[in-house]
Amino acid sequence: MPPVINLLVQLCHALGRLPALRRAPVQAALGRQLQQCGLRALPGIACLGAALGLAAVQQMHHVYGANVDFTLRTLLQLLLSELAPLLTALFLLTRSSSGIAAEVAALRVHGEWRTLAAMQVDPLAFVLLPRLLAIPLASALLTLYLLLIAQGAAVLYALDAPDQATFYSMLEPLTPAMALLCLSKSLLFGALTAASSCLAGLAAEGDWPAVSQASARAVLFGLLAIVAADALFALLPALWSPA
Amino acid sequence: MSALTLTLPDGGALALCAGQLTQCAWSPANQTAISAALLAAGQVTLALPAQGGLLSTLSVADNLTLAASYHGMPWAELDAALALLLPALALDAAAWRALLATPTEQLSADDRRRVLLLRAALTPAAAWLIDSDFFADAHPDLAARGQALLAQALPGRLAVWLTRPARPAQPGAEWKEPPP
Structure with missing residues (x-):
């Protein structure tokens, strides 16, 4: 079996270890990953969201004129359909992906993977499963957080005083279909980030240089996978619609 | 598990009995074969190696x-x-707190031995794979206490003592082979 297929099969096996979540150390590992990838990323996401909201308002006012209704509505539309899931995924990729790949690679290179197996602690359940679950979950929650911060910053910057009509107009793009698109994109991008990190770590063999190589590969493969998936999301509706 | 017989790479057989420290010549092939046999038998196996043995993450x-x-x-x-095991290694509350606060990769060699010994004694029914160099260069008091702790926790367990070739004597070292 080609090595890449073998690694993908291992990832699938790891996802099949869901019953292992009943075990306390696996739950603790999941909690640690959620804290590492989710909770600790909040300040960075807040800064990114605020900067994005302010920059978007400034740019749209500059290009389209100071139409607050249009600016806020368009920004929410863009955030839901593209910006929030994509920027969150890129943030997670640069912040967490290389670290996760390096951890997994170090376990492989140092023989700690075998130590776990000797203790009858399933490495797929203890090492991979928490990471494969935590990153998509963190991605979805951080996307929501980024969206709220960016839109909130834009509202505060663009509106001089609270205006109910503007709020209603701004929320027009928030349909169930758009929310579902945003959620599914963020989950998929998170899953791709997790998969690329774990695959790069699993593929590590040899000595210390393998760890840094795994980190670099995780970021590169993750970036390519996310961009490709985003392009697919954009192209699929056009392909399915009648000519 | 009360007994297990396994075949070594050189064709010889190694019979492990619960509560007995079985000696075997150290070699990477022997170590791998014993680990694999214990793993296949569904036995939780804890290594007490000369170096490493802990998960750095x-x-x-x-x-x-x-x-x-x-x-x-x-x-x-x-x-x-x-709590019952700590006095056996002369770890008081302050030393225990300091040990817990130390990152794993920064543990001293003796602290690494303490953690491995505590883990070995703490994990019920786990088999041990002890490298004969595990206590080499250890503080004499820790070596004595560690061997006593292992002897106390040995009943009911499978244990293999992997014997390395004798090291040249070092000044001040009080190493002694454990009783078979």
Whole structure:
């Protein structure tokens, strides 16, 4: 079996270890990953969201004129359909992906993977499963957080005083279909980030240089996978619609 | 598990009996074969190697409790068992807190031995794979206490003592082979 297929099969096996979540150390590992990838990323996401909201308002006012209704509505539309899931995924990729790949690679290179197996602690359940679950979950929650911060910053910057009509107009793009698109994109991008990190770590063999190589590969493969998936999301509706 | 017989790479057989420290010549092939046989027999195996043995990505506390808690030992029982084991290695409350606060990769060689010994004694029914160099260069008091702790926790367990070729004597070293 080609090595890449073998690694993908291992990832699938790891996802099949869901019953292992009943075990306390696996739950603790999941909690640690959620804290590492989710909770600790909040300040960075807040800064990114605020900067994005302010920059978007400034740019749209500059290009389209100071139409607050249009600016806020368009920004929410863009955030839901593209910006929030994509920027969150890129943030997670640069912040967490290389670290996760390096951890997994170090376990492989140092023989700690075998130590776990000797203790009858399933490495797929203890090492991979928490990471494969935590990153998509963190991605979805951080996307929501980024969206709220960016839109909130834009509202505060663009509106001089609270205006109910503007709020209603701004929320027009928030349909169930758009929310579902945003959620599914963020989950998929998170899953791709997790998969690329774990695959790069699993593929590590040899000595210390393998760890840094795994980190670099995780970021590169993750970036390519996310961009490709985003392009697919954009192209699929056009392909399915009648000519 | 009360007994296990396995075949070594050189064709010889090694019979392991619960409560007995079985000696075997150290070699990478023997070590791999014994580990694989114990793994295949579904036996939780803890190594006490000359170097390493701990998971660098986990804290000291997680390293200590991972095997036991993964296999269902409740936290309360783990805490109680650990409290009973600490005096055996002369770890008072302050030393214990300092040990727990140290990142795993920064543990001194003797602290690494303490953690491995505590884990070995703490994990119920786990088999041991002890490298004869595990106590080499250890503080004499720790070596004596460690051997006593292992002897006390040995009943009911499978244990293999991997004997390396004798090292040249070092000044001040008080190493002695454990009783068979």
